[in-house]
Amino acid sequence: MATIKATMPGVFYRCPSPGAEPYVAEGSDVSEGQTIALIEVMKTFNEVKAEVSGTVTKFLIADGDEVSMGQDIMEVDGA
Amino acid sequence: MNGLIVHTGGLYTTVQDTGRDGYYEIGMPPSGALDQFSYRAANLLVGNPEGAAALEATYIGPELEFTDDRLVAVTGADVPVTLSGEPVKPWETIPVKAGDVLSFAMITGGARVYLAVSGGIGVPDYLGSRSTYTLTGLGGFEGRKLADGDRLPLGERPVGTAPAPGSGVSESLRPSFPEVAELRTVVGLCSYRLTDAALRSFLETTWKVTKDADRVGYRLRGGTLDFVEREQPFGAGSDPANVVDLGYPVGSIQVPGGDEPIVLLNDAVTGGGYATIGTVISADRDRIAQTKTGDQVSFVSVDIDQALAARRERRERLDRISNELKE
Amino acid sequence: MAATTLALPPARYEYGGDEFVFVEIDQAMSLEANFKAMTITGALRERRLDGVLDICPSNASYLIRVDPERLHPAELVDQLRSLEASATELTADQVLSTRVVDVPVLYDDPWTRETLLRFRDRHQDPGATDLEYAARLNGFDGVPQLVEALSGAPYIVTMLGFVPGLPFCYQMVPRDRQIEVPKYIRPRTDTPERAFGYGGAFAVVYPVRGAGGYQLFGMAPAPVFDLSQTLPDFAESIVFPKAGDIVRYRAIDQAEFDQVRREVEAKTFRYRIREFEFRPGDFLADPDAVNNELLEVLYR
Numbered sequence: 033m034a035t036i037k038a039t040m041p042g043v044f045y046r047c048p049s050p051g052a053e054p055y056v057a058e059g060s061d062v063s064e065g066q067t068i069a070l071i072e073v074m075k076t077f078n079e080v081k082a083e084v085s086g087t088v089t090k091f092l093i094a095d096g097d098e099v100s101m102g103q104d105i106m107e108v109d110g111a
Numbered sequence: 112m113n114g115l116i117v118h119t120g121g122l123y124t125t126v127q128d129t130g131r132d133g134y135y136e137i138g139m140p141p142s143g144a145l146d147q148f149s150y151r152a153a154n155l156l157v158g159n160p161e162g163a164a165a166l167e168a169t170y171i172g173p174e175l176e177f178t179d180d181r182l183v184a185v186t187g188a189d190v191p192v193t194l195s196g197e198p199v200k201p202w203e204t205i206p207v208k209a210g211d212v213l214s215f216a217m218i219t220g221g222a223r224v225y226l227a228v229s230g231g232i233g234v235p236d237y238l239g240s241r242s243t244y245t246l247t248g249l250g251g252f253e254g255r256k257l258a259d260g261d262r263l264p265l266g267e268r269p270v271g272t273a274p275a276p277g278s279g280v281s282e283s284l285r286p287s288f289p290e291v292a293e294l295r296t297v298v299g300l301c302s303y304r305l306t307d308a309a310l311r312s313f314l315e316t317t318w319k320v321t322k323d324a325d326r327v328g329y330r331l332r333g334g335t336l337d338f339v340e341r342e343q344p345f346g347a348g349s350d351p352a353n354v355v356d357l358g359y360p361v362g363s364i365q366v367p368g369g370d371e372p373i374v375l376l377n378d379a380v381t382g383g384g385y386a387t388i389g390t391v392i393s394a395d396r397d398r399i400a401q402t403k404t405g406d407q408v409s410f411v412s413v414d415i416d417q418a419l420a421a422r423r424e425r426r427e428r429l430d431r432i433s434n435e436l437k438e
Numbered sequence: 439m440a441a442t443t444l445a446l447p448p449a450r451y452e453y454g455g456d457e458f459v460f461v462e463i464d465q466a467m468s469l470e471a472n473f474k475a476m477t478i479t480g481a482l483r484e485r486r487l488d489g490v491l492d493i494c495p496s497n498a499s500y501l502i503r504v505d506p507e508r509l510h511p512a513e514l515v516d517q518l519r520s521l522e523a524s525a526t527e528l529t530a531d532q533v534l535s536t537r538v539v540d541v542p543v544l545y546d547d548p549w550t551r552e553t554l555l556r557f558r559d560r561h562q563d564p565g566a567t568d569l570e571y572a573a574r575l576n577g578f579d580g581v582p583q584l585v586e587a588l589s590g591a592p593y594i595v596t597m598l599g600f601v602p603g604l605p606f607c608y609q610m611v612p613r614d615r616q617i618e619v620p621k622y623i624r625p626r627t628d629t630p631e632r633a634f635g636y637g638g639a640f641a642v643v644y645p646v647r648g649a650g651g652y653q654l655f656g657m658a659p660a661p662v663f664d665l666s667q668t669l670p671d672f673a674e675s676i677v678f679p680k681a682g683d684i685v686r687y688r689a690i691d692q693a694e695f696d697q698v699r700r701e702v703e704a705k706t707f708r709y710r711i712r713e714f715e716f717r718p719g720d721f722l723a724d725p726d727a728v729n730n731e732l733l734e735v736l737y738r
Contacts, residue, residue: 039217040122040170041404042322048249073404074123074169074325098322101170103216135503137677138599138645247665249676255577275469299452300729340662345613346497346639349620355467356606356640358494358501358599359719360454382496382599384621384638390455418456419506426507 035092035104042052042073044099046091052096061087062108069106071099086110112266113179115228115257117211121173121316121435123325126232126375131240132375136232138360141251142242145326147393148425149187152280153227156184156204158273163231163266164241167259168224172215173257175226175417181287182229182273185213186280188221189256189288202252204436206287222403229273233264244378246327247421260347264347274436281435284428291317292402294374295421297414300363300387301354309336309369313388313410314437318340318372320406329399331408336371338386354360356384362391364410374399379403392418394425446471449514449522453560456506457505459514462499467608467639471498472596474717476534476682477525478518488518495681496597497606497640498601509651533715538684538736541643543634544695545569545656550633553626554654560624567655572619572636587723588655589689593641595679597636603663603677607685609734610729625651632658634687641687645677645697659698660707681731682712684732710738 038044046054046069056068062082069080086108093105127150130143144167146149151161158164166173167261178181185192185201192199195211214222216376234241234252243251249256252263255274302310318331346355353369359365359375365385366372372392376399392413402408413421449464461478464471472495477496482502491510494501504514546569558564563571574583593607609616619638627650629635633644635652642652645663664672671678671734679685689699701707712735721728 037217073322075323078122098405101403102219132491132503134602135501136494136598137602137675138604139602183588246648247663249540249665297453297455300454301462312721316508344464344466345616346608346618347465348638352639353467353621355498356496356597356599356638357462357499358460358496358597360458360460360501360503361456362457379601381494383502387454388459390453390458393457415453415511416455418453419510422506 033089034086036068036080036083036106036109038071038099038103038105040071040078040103041101042078042099044072044093044095044097044105045070045077046095049092051054056088058088058091061085075083080105082108084108092095114233114262114293116178117257117261117263118174118176119259120261121215122171122259123172123189124166124168125243125245126164126234126251127242128164128240129166129243134238138381139244139312139376140381141379142326143240144225144281145377146187146225146262146286146397148286148397148429149223150225150242151429152432153186153204153225154231155429155436156186156202156274157182157214157227157229158269158271159227159229159231161290161429163227165225165232165233168215168226169222170218172224174212174214176212177209179209181268182276183207183213183222184227187360188224189219190224191216191219200256200279202285204220204247204274206276213307218326219380220399221286223400226373228265229268230268233266246378278436280432286397286401288355288401291407291409292398293411294362294391294399294408295389295418296389296391296410297418298389298412300360300389302388302403303336304335304354304386305388306339306345306353307368309338312336313372313428314412317407317409319372320402320408322404324404326376327404328373328375328379331372331374332370336366336372338369352386353384357387357431358382359387360390362393362396364389366392376400378399392421394421398423439612446474449520456511457503459502459511459518460499461501461518464498467498468613469594469608469610469718469722470573472594472608474525474595475500477532478521481521481525482518485517487514488688490514494599494647495598497608532719534682536682536684538714538715538732540599540736541574541658541685541687542660542694542698543656543658543687544587544692545588545689546581547636547657547695549630550654550656551632553633555620557626560616560622560626561584562620562623569655570657571654572617575619576617577609584617585616585689588641589687592684592686592732595681595683595685596640598677598679598681601645602650603664603686604642605683607641608639609641610684610725612725619653619716621651622653625649629654630657632661634658642735657693657695660709661704669702671709678709684716685734686733702730710736714737
């Protein structure tokens with residue numbers, strides 16, 4: 033089990049744009065380097081990438097919530 | 112060419128120095144390192160003049176490869192640093208060789224990291240400064256933040272005695288990052304626009320830094336401030352927060368809509384039509400520069416003499432560092 | 439000796455932290471307040487005080503940036519008060535050496551129209567264009583009459599700021615003929631470069647693309663900001679306007695717009711500029727006569 037953390041503070045988004053499909057859903061697989069979310073800060077949207085490969089077991093933060101630096105974003109199993 | 116090879120640029124890394132004077136009247140802010148204390152200390156640690164050009168990285172540091180022997184120093188935010196994989200200490204003089212790679216882990220305190228290299232960042236001087244002003248794309252390295260693959264020129268290594276490798280800045284002289292950053296503020300400008308209760312509330316509230324916090328300014332949240340009711344003067348516009356457009360000091364605080372104060376910083380918009388209610392003193396722009404989205408700040412009212420005393424105190428701390436390094 | 443027609447309150451002196459002194463001449467906009475700000479900042483410039491870094495005359499105020507290690511802000515305030523004491527009245531013999539500039543504008547152009555239609559949800563009157571809204575609000579019969587008023591009388595650049603090169607321009611007409619419009623309810627996130635906008639009692643030309651809250655009335659074919667400094671008028675500075683400039687926002691058609699654009703792209707464009715000895719006292723006594731003279735000098 034691995035936990036992916038926010039590398040910057042800001043506002044957390046699971047979708048590339050409002051109304052779009054989320055980058056990844058709970059239960060789906062991600063591979064290392066894959067974009068899994070966006071964090072908006074300083075007027076830019078920054079991609080959050082998976083640091084490991086595996087299955088997303090749980091999102092630990094909701095879409096649109098504020099996120100702080102180092103905060104846990106999601107759990108990935110099977111790394 | 113000797114220089115720095117930028118493996119990764121980080122989130123928002125720019126070349127900065129003490130800033131560009133003399134162009135405020137055309138609408139160009141001074142720019143320059145937001146945390147001047149940490150920036151200047153980094154230069155002192157590598158034997159540079161205090162105002163040499165250095166790098167300012169926000170939230171995520173760059174990864175840089177050196178192409179010759181230099182001294183480097185990392186100051187500002189608390190962050191683990193490695194040189195070619197080996198941990199090195201911030202606030203110390205670090206010797207590097209060609210091929211060495213400097214990397215940063217995640218920041219653990221503060222928001223902005225300063226990196227000075229002996230000889231300084233050798234970008235051309237533009238209107239008297241090497242500071243980057245990204246809004247119009249001038250100064251610094253091509254007027255923009257660093258990108259992966261850039262090659263940054265370095266200046267000639269300074270002649271004379273540089274601090275010995277391992278020289279450091281005493282813990283007591285380094286900035287701390289308290290849970291609530293207190294920003295000493297000279298209340299005034301158009302503060303008459305706020306009711307007495309609103310002005311008290313402004314000073315009593317603990318404000319939170321929003322995601323809209325960059326080198327132009329910091330937008331805060333945490334309370335609502337009421338304006339004195341009035342018939343708006345001619346030319347001011349209809350909103351109670353509006354005044355006839357006027358000049359904004361760097362560090363000044365405005366409250367559009369009454370609920371989200373904005374503190375302007377070194378890349379400030381130089382003027383506009385919102386009532387300004389006070390100015391964060393120059394020494395404490397260093398403090399707000401080390402707060403990040405989600406952090407807390409409060410405002411403490413001081414007078415001009417206290418503001419000038421704080422400025423002298425910062426100067427004395429830098430002089431003490433300079434003396435320590437000469438010993 | 440003609441005194442100003444408007445009595446101004448005593449100026450208010452405020453410290454903008456340890457690095458700035460802000461001086462409010464008046465809370466309301468007036469040419470008198472601006473002339474006073476220009477007079478004092480002009481006199482300060484001549485004193486060449488060590489430690490004064492920036493002198494920024496603004497609409498009805500001014501801002502000074504100071505290095506407090508070289509000049510104590512309180513000492514600066516003392517100097518400014520003494521300058522104010524000698525500048526309380528505009529006398530007939532006071533002269534502002536300035537330039538009169540012809541600035542072509544294509545009013546109701548396709549580009550700002552496209553932009554403003556994208557942001558109707560942030561506007562006071564989503565069913566109208568900015569020009570239609572402003573015409574109605576200011577009691578004009580229609581957009582052509584508003585454009586005639588905007589284009590007719592010259593403006594004085596009363597402040598530069600917000601971003602580099604943005605001129606705040608106040609029309610040189612008595613207050614009962616001033617055009618006044620509110621800013622957008624919420625600012626737009628986009629404005630084309632060189633858009634001609636209007637907010638409060640000020641006309642502006644946006645130097646660069648970006649956010650903006652002013653009503654959009656037209657587009658200037660010539661820039662006010664040129665970072666490359668390749669146009670002849672920008673040889674000495676990346677920004678063209680100067681505080682105290684007198685400008686006329688002359689209405690042009692699409693053909694002239696295209697012609698100016700070609701000249702700008704060929705780097706041959708030059709603004710029509712005439713030197714002028716402007717006497718604020720004369721102007722306040724008879725604005726229309728001075729405006730006629732200004733336009734005559736400009737197009738002679």
